Amino acid sequence: MKKYWLLLILPVLLLLWWGLDHRQAAPEIHFATAQARSIESTVSTNGKVEPAEWAAARAETSGVVRTISVQRGQSIQAGRNIVTLDTTAAQSDLAGALAREQEARAENTTVGQGGKAATLASLNDSIKSAQAAVDIAQRNYQSVQRLFAQQAATKLQVQDAKDALDRSKLQLAAFEDQRRTLVTSSDRSVAQAKLHDAEASVALAQHKVSLGEVRAPISGTVYQFDLKIGAYVQPGDLVALIGDLDRVKVIVYVDEPDLGRVAENMPVKITWDALPGQSWYGRVDKLPTQVTALGTRTVGEVSTIVGNPNHDLLPGVTVNATIISQTVKDALSVPKAALRTLAGSNGVYKLQGKSLAWTPVKTGISDVNNVQIVSGLQPGDHVADRVIEPSDAEIKNGMRVRPVLD
Secondary structure, three states: OHHHHHHHHHHHHHHHHHHHHHHHHOOEEEEEEOEEEEEEEEEEEEEEEEEEEEEEEEOOOOEEEEEEOOOOOOEEOOOOEEEEEOOHHHHHHHHHHHHHHHHHHHHHHHHHOOOOHHHHHHHHHHHHHHHHHHHHHHHHHHHHHHHHHOOOOOHHHHHHHHHHHHHHHHHHHHHHHHHHOOOOHHHHHHHHHHHHHHHHHHHHHHHHHHOOEEEOOOOEEEEEEOOOOOOEEOOOOEEEEEEEEEEEEEEEEEEHHHHHHOOOOOEEEEEOOOOOOOOEEEEEEEOOOOEEEEOOEEEEEEEEEEEOOOOOOOOOOEEEEEEEEEEEEEEEEEEHHHOEEEOOEEEEEEEEOOEEEEEEOEEEEEOOOEEEEEEOOOOOOEEEEEEEEOOOOOOOOOOEOEEEEO
16 A cells, blocks of 8 residues: 555656756846837046136236235236236336437427427517617618708718618528527427327336236136246246136047047037036037047047036036937837847847747937837837846847746
8 A cells, every 4th residue: 555655756856856956047037128218328428627708817027926816716806907017117218218209299389389398488588689770770770761851961971871771671581580599390290209208108108017917807707826926937927728618618529430420419418536426517519620649538629618606516527428319208118237239230129928039129329227129029028138046147039937027
């Protein structure tokens, strides 16, 4: 009887052992579910911040820095003084030029009035005296002529009176000629030329004095300024860099293979490791016209304009940049890990019952984690994305598996 029961139990035990052994041989696979989600195709890289608009304030003359009116990070208006240089020599030159201008102006006034006042007054007095002498000589000559007509004077007396009158007239004419030639047209031209030269010298000296004040060329923020009082600057030396930091330009370094995915006006997101948790947003402004070497990379420099309302992004810092090249909402997608290539075609291993079925798919855009499935799958399909146990198992079409679902 016992032998009979053993014969019955033995096949059952063998079947159980075979089933357990077969089940343990099937690998444990994790399956993701094909589902609709928003996918953003992005280009992630790094970049460098620059002001969108900037200008350099430079020294136009040499000198020692005497006063400083601004500091780094300060907002200033165009034309405001940044530093003042020592202009002692220029001030001295200006004082001399002003003195020469005053002298030339006085000389020009004198010439315009006919000459120096004392000389002119003396000549006028001499002319008045000479005119009086002429009048007296004229009366005397007329009187002698009347007497000669009455035979009360001789012919010699008449001649003497006439000679005296002629001498008086000659003296008057000499004084009048002297007054007329006291100032010539040539003298006026020379005086005016001296005045113009003096005025030009004053203007030049004033300009040199004004160069001692270095002013802001534009309104904005002083983002580079390193001078100290007592520093010596030469013409052309950089004093400060001023830029509009309300918007900044971020030069994004895009690897050559990704340049075809970038176009103008695409959104861009900027992050900075120094301020974790903060983000800045903008758009692609200009595409590169050439590619250049950047270390071991070949990149194109894509210019983006990014809002910076709080001036947190500082010129010169290196930031992280993500350009959003395309967005598809409600895209049927699976994890990138589930997408495989077999015989040159993209596909996935779909779960059918307890087995894997190779399923070719057509893909669309992708992001960091997911890829869009344009055709080949339906929402709710389960696709193998990773092996759980054993980790080195090689999955194949038709393989029985132990599925682990999301």
